[in-house]
Amino acid sequence: MEVEILEDEEHHADLGSQQARPNTEQNGAAVKRRCFRAPAVTLGVMYLLMLAGIYIRYISVTLEKDQLQNRYDKLSNNYTKLQETVSGKRCPDGWKRFGCSCYFRSNEKRTWTDSRDDCQNKGADLVVIHNKDENKFVSELNNMYGEFWIGLKTESTRRSSYEWKWVDGSPLTETFWAARQPAATWGWYTAFSNQQGQWTQSYDDFTKYYICEKRVSCIL
Known part of the structure; x- marks a missing residue:
């Protein structure tokens, strides 16, 4: 057990x-x-x-x-x-600045009308001169080329007479005419300047150098 x-x-x-x-x-x-x-x-x-x-x-x-x-x-x-x-x-290439404008000097001769057409194609017009300093500038700009067209021409008035005006429509104020110029204002004339900045009236079918002017901003 x-x-x-x-x-x-x-x-x-x-x-x-x-x-x-x-x-x-x-x-x-x-x-x-x-x-x-x-x-x-x-x-x-x-x-x-x-x-x-x-x-x-x-x-x-x-x-x-x-x-x-x-x-x-x-x-x-x-x-x-x-x-x-x-x-x-800023002025485009080939242009010179003076004041509130840019200036282009041509290197070929054209009639006054063709010169203006070329300036307008460039967005400008033939130069408009307002004072002595500007007149001196454009003359020196073209001093190696001789005579050149400026944007001055005669326009008929309501009294069947003619008066000088700039291409932009502004009246002629300060002038730089050469001796015994202008000779007449009873027909349609244009004007050119010489190397000394003296203006002479002329018919537009002669060929000369020319200067274009384009307005730009006055703020530098």
């Missing part, structure tokens, strides 16, 4: 040990799963944070790009306006 009891106790002990072993293994596996799950969650959170950071950076870069593009467009517009303003104050 004692032997049987001992055997039964050992058998129950073995059963208890066998039953306890699976529970221990299950607990160990659960612990391992928890150990692996925690780093996975951490990595997932880090991945989401990285994605959020990349997205925020993308939005920031896009906004900066738009701001830079807007600034560039504004600077480009300002530069274009500045160029237009400077171009309005």
Whole structure:
């Protein structure tokens, strides 16, 4: 009897040990799963944070790009306006500036009418002289070419007479006629100047050099 009891106790002990072993293994596996799950969650959170950071950076870069593009467009517009303003104050190539005008000296001879047509094709007209300084400037501008046409001509009045006027319609005020000039004002005449700045009346079918004048901005 004692032997049987001992055997039964050992058998129950073995059963208890066998039953306890699976529970221990299950607990160990659960612990391992928890150990692996925690780093996975951490990595997932880090991945989401990285994605959020990349997205925020993308939005920031896009906004900066738009701001830079807007600034560039504004600077480009300002530069274009500045160029237009400077171009309005600067004389074209081959022209000389004096006061509020640009002057072009021809290197070929034409009649008075053809000379004026060429000036108008250049966006200008034959030179209009208003004072002594301007008269001196245009004379020196053409001093190597001799006589040149100016924008002065006679026009008929209501009383069937003629009077001198500039091509822009302004009246003749200060004059620089040569001696015994003008000789007559009863017909249609034009005028030219010599190297000394002295004016002489003439018929328009002679060929001479000429000077064109283009008005520009007076603000330098």
